[in-house]
Every structure is written in structure tokens, then in C-alpha cells.
Amino acid sequence: MNMETNIGGDPATYAPLDGARRRKRALIIGGLLILAVLVLAGMFMRGGEKPAAPVDSAPQVTVIVPGRRSITAEISAVGNITARREMPVGIPGEGGIVRAVLVDAGTWVAAGQVLAVVDRSVQTEQAAAIEGQIAQAKADAQLARQNLDRAKRLVGNGFISRADVDTRQAALDSANARVSVAQAQLAQQRALIGRLDVRAPTAGLVLTRSVEAGQIVGPGSAALFRVASKGEMELQARLAEADLARLRVGSRATVTPVGTNFRIEGSIWQISPVIDPNTRQGTVRIALPYHEALRPGGFASAEIGGSTGNVPLLPESAVLSDAQGNYVYVIDGNNTVARRPVKVGQTTENGVTIASGLAGNERVVASAGAFLNPGDKITPQLQAVR
Structure with a gap:
């Protein structure tokens, strides 16, 4: 039995094996191409996005530039x-029994208006007696003038002396003086009677009344009325x-x-x-x-x-205090926190006025100051002044 071994023989004997390898290789290459296409597509889609900004570690803090405002202190x-x-009204004269009270508390009165009337019967009789004295003095003066006129006619004929004329002239002067005195006494008496009327010293409102009809009043009595000018x-x-x-x-x-x-x-x-x-x-x-x-x-x-002042105005949350006094946090050009002592003025519905310590153009921490310390770095967020 002859057996042939084909070593390095006809390549046709390997054809089925080479076809499988080629298909496997094509699949691998196709998968790599698809993966490459996907990667390129992802890079293309991300091409329009901006790179992420670096994260700032400094905290964001609201700040305000207060400026200066015209504030009226309340x-x-x-x-x-x-x-x-307040005008107390009493008795200007000698007083007596009150006959009538003409006004009450709450009444509006004019200057000089009669408020109460005091009995004047005695004073009226005294005035009448003085009027009688005036009439008598005038009659005496008239008689003295007639005697003087006759004496002047007789002295020229030598029937009486010049001394008699002088005597009659003196009698006339004395009679005229008595008339003047009596008239002055009558005017005084009438003035005293007028002072028995209690009058308002000024126009105004009667606040109190402390007198009633039948009451006896005098210069030592308390004020009868009080008037608000x-x-x-x-x-x-x-x-x-x-x-x-x-x-x-x-x-x-x-x-x-x-x-x-x-x-x-x-x-x-x-x-x-x-x-x-x-x-x-x-x-x-x-x-x-x-x-x-x-x-x-x-x-x-x-x-x-x-008084009105042109001062900085801050929200109450911006002003802090401790044992050293009131202060605020200001932000310098390097965005660094710095402590600034201030003197607080008036507190209004819009905030707190700063009497001293700020010019008004500083950047002041509006809130969250209690969580900051001098020297801290921040990212300021400017808040508009209302």
C-alpha cells in the first residue's frame, strides 16, 4: 500500500483554510474602521464646546458701593x-362779689372781652359823689370869675385896691384847681370801676375757669381764668x-x-x-x-x-460690631478683605448712616461679613444701590 505525503505540495489543497482567514481578517479591519469613525465623530461633535474654566476657590461675596446720600435725621x-x-387772668382791682361769669372753658374770646363782672355798687356811689364835688367846684369857680371881673372894673375907678383884685384872682385859680382835682378823682374812680370787669388780656382759647357767680374775689385770689394766646x-x-x-x-x-x-x-x-x-x-x-x-x-x-447730612448709607447687615466697636469689611483692589472701623449715625428705614470711617466710594461687604476674616480672598459680586 503506497501512501503519499504531500509536503510543500499543491497550494490548492489549502484553499478552504485561506478563505476563513481572509474573512476573519476583514471583520477585524471593519470593526477597527467603525471604531475609528465613531471616535472621529465624537471629536467633531465636541469641537464647538469651550474648554471648562478653571474652578476658582475664592468664595463669591456680595459687595456694595454706598456712595453718599442726603439724609435728614429723624x-x-x-x-x-x-x-x-398761657395767660392767667385774675382781679386787677380791689375785687368784690362776682355778679356774673360770661364765658366757660373752651370758649374763644377776643382781646379785651369781658369774662366776668364784679359788683360795683359801692364804687358807683363813690363816683356819683365825686361828680357832685365837680359840680360844686365849677359853681365856685364861676362865682370867683364873676367877682374878679367886677373887681377889675372897679379898680380903674379907684373904688378898690389892686390887692383886692389879686385876692379875687387867687380865689378863681383855687376854684379851678378844685374842679381839676375833682375831675381827676372821677376819672380814677371810673377806671377802678372798669377794672371790676375781668377782661381777656389777649385773643385766644379759655382753658380753665375757676370762678362762679357769688364768689368773693380780690387781688390775692388765684387766677380766675387761663387763656391760651x-x-x-x-x-x-x-x-x-x-x-x-x-x-x-x-x-x-x-x-x-x-x-x-x-x-x-x-x-x-x-x-x-x-x-x-x-x-x-x-x-x-x-x-x-x-x-x-x-x-x-x-x-x-x-x-x-x-440736620441734613451728605453721608454714606449701608444696609444694616453690612455693619458689624465687637468689643472694639463698629466696623465694616472693605474689599481692596486685589479682592482682599480688610477691616475698617466706622462710626454709626442714624438708623433709618433704608439702612444705617455712617458718620465717619467711609468716603462712600469703597466696596463694602453687604452681607456674610461674619463669615470672613481680614486677609481673605473673595470673588466680589457688585450689588446695585437702591
């Missing part, structure tokens, strides 16, 4: 309502020394009597020239026009407008 105060010019009122409020220094005569004020919703406009007309050494307070007097809600002795609150 000072709150409380005090008592009184008449601005022109009905003008005022609020007397006690303020701290520092607040007084911020006020000026003429500053406007709004007064609200207790228990009412009325807002009455007035102005400061006097600031106390002295300070109580014990309380360190002084009195400010606010002039008010008449209003039915203003009653002397009542209580009222006031909002007083003080």
Missing part, C-alpha cells in the same frame, strides 16, 4: 402738651444732650397725641439753653397750631427732623 421724642403762651399749643419734650446738638430752631416735627391717629405738623421754636446735670437732658419746645386733639396736660409723641 429723632423720636415724647412729651407733654401745653399752651405755648391765639389757641397756640406746644409739645415740651426732653431729649438727650447728643440729640439736642443735632436740632435747630425751625426744624420740622410731626406730633401725634396719644390715643389718636392725628399727625399735626409743627416746628421747633425753642431749644433749651441748659442741660440738666443729673439727667443730661434738655427741653425742646415744638410750636403747634390749634387742633381739637391737642389738650394741655396731655401726652404726645413726635418725630423731629434734625
Whole structure:
């Protein structure tokens, strides 16, 4: 039996094996091509995106540039309502029994108006007696003039001497003097009678009445009436020394009597020239026009407008405080936090005024200052000023 071995023989005997290898190789190449296409497509799609920005580790903090604003200081105060010019009215004359009271509390009166009448029967009789003395003195003067005229005619004929004429002239002068004295006494008596009328010294509102008909009054009696001149009122409020220094005569004020919703406009007309050494307070007097809600002795609150200043204004959250005082955090050109001591002024509904320590052009941390420390780096976020 012959067996042939075909070593290195006809390649046709290997044809099926080479076809399988070629298919396998084609599949591998095709897969690589597909993978390459996918990679290229992904790179193309990402080509329009910007590279991610580097992460900034500095925290973002809101800052504000306060600038400077015109602020009118408002000072709150409380005090008592009184008449601005209260006029006590008493008895100007010798007094007597009150016959009639013509007005009551709450009445508006004119200057010189009669408020009460005191009995004048005795004074009237005295005036009548003086009028009789005047009539008698005038009659004596008339007789003395007639005697003088006759004497002057007779002295020329030599019937009487010149001394007799002089005597008659003196009698006439004396009679005329008695007439003048009696007339002066009558005028005085009439003036005394007029003073028995209790009159209003000025136009205004009667605040109190302390007299009744039948009452006996005299120069030593207490005031019978009290009149508020022109009905003008005022609020007397006690303020701290520092607040007084911020006020000026003429500053406007709004007064609200207790228990009412009325807002009455007035102005400061006097600031106390002295300070109580014990309380360190002084009195400010606010002039008010008449209003039915203003009653002397009542209580009222006031909002007083003080001086106007051009100062920086910050939100309350920007101002911090510790044992060293008030301060804010400002941001320098390198975005570094720095502590700045400040003096706080008035607190308003819009924020806190800064009396000193800021020029107004600084970048100030508006909030979150409690979480910062001097020297920290931040990313400032500017907030617009409202």
C-alpha cells in the first residue's frame, strides 16, 4: 500500500483554510474602521464646546458701593402738651362779689372781652359823689370869675385896691384847681370801676375757669381764668444732650397725641439753653397750631427732623460690631478683605448712616461679613444701590 505525503505540495489543497482567514481578517479591519469613525465623530461633535474654566476657590461675596446720600435725621421724642403762651387772668382791682361769669372753658374770646363782672355798687356811689364835688367846684369857680371881673372894673375907678383884685384872682385859680382835682378823682374812680370787669388780656382759647357767680374775689385770689394766646399749643419734650446738638430752631416735627391717629405738623421754636446735670437732658419746645386733639396736660409723641447730612448709607447687615466697636469689611483692589472701623449715625428705614470711617466710594461687604476674616480672598459680586 503506497501512501503519499504531500509536503510543500499543491497550494490548492489549502484553499478552504485561506478563505476563513481572509474573512476573519476583514471583520477585524471593519470593526477597527467603525471604531475609528465613531471616535472621529465624537471629536467633531465636541469641537464647538469651550474648554471648562478653571474652578476658582475664592468664595463669591456680595459687595456694595454706598456712595453718599442726603439724609435728614429723624429723632423720636415724647412729651407733654401745653399752651405755648398761657395767660392767667385774675382781679386787677380791689375785687368784690362776682355778679356774673360770661364765658366757660373752651370758649374763644377776643382781646379785651369781658369774662366776668364784679359788683360795683359801692364804687358807683363813690363816683356819683365825686361828680357832685365837680359840680360844686365849677359853681365856685364861676362865682370867683364873676367877682374878679367886677373887681377889675372897679379898680380903674379907684373904688378898690389892686390887692383886692389879686385876692379875687387867687380865689378863681383855687376854684379851678378844685374842679381839676375833682375831675381827676372821677376819672380814677371810673377806671377802678372798669377794672371790676375781668377782661381777656389777649385773643385766644379759655382753658380753665375757676370762678362762679357769688364768689368773693380780690387781688390775692388765684387766677380766675387761663387763656391760651391765639389757641397756640406746644409739645415740651426732653431729649438727650447728643440729640439736642443735632436740632435747630425751625426744624420740622410731626406730633401725634396719644390715643389718636392725628399727625399735626409743627416746628421747633425753642431749644433749651441748659442741660440738666443729673439727667443730661434738655427741653425742646415744638410750636403747634390749634387742633381739637391737642389738650394741655396731655401726652404726645413726635418725630423731629434734625440736620441734613451728605453721608454714606449701608444696609444694616453690612455693619458689624465687637468689643472694639463698629466696623465694616472693605474689599481692596486685589479682592482682599480688610477691616475698617466706622462710626454709626442714624438708623433709618433704608439702612444705617455712617458718620465717619467711609468716603462712600469703597466696596463694602453687604452681607456674610461674619463669615470672613481680614486677609481673605473673595470673588466680589457688585450689588446695585437702591
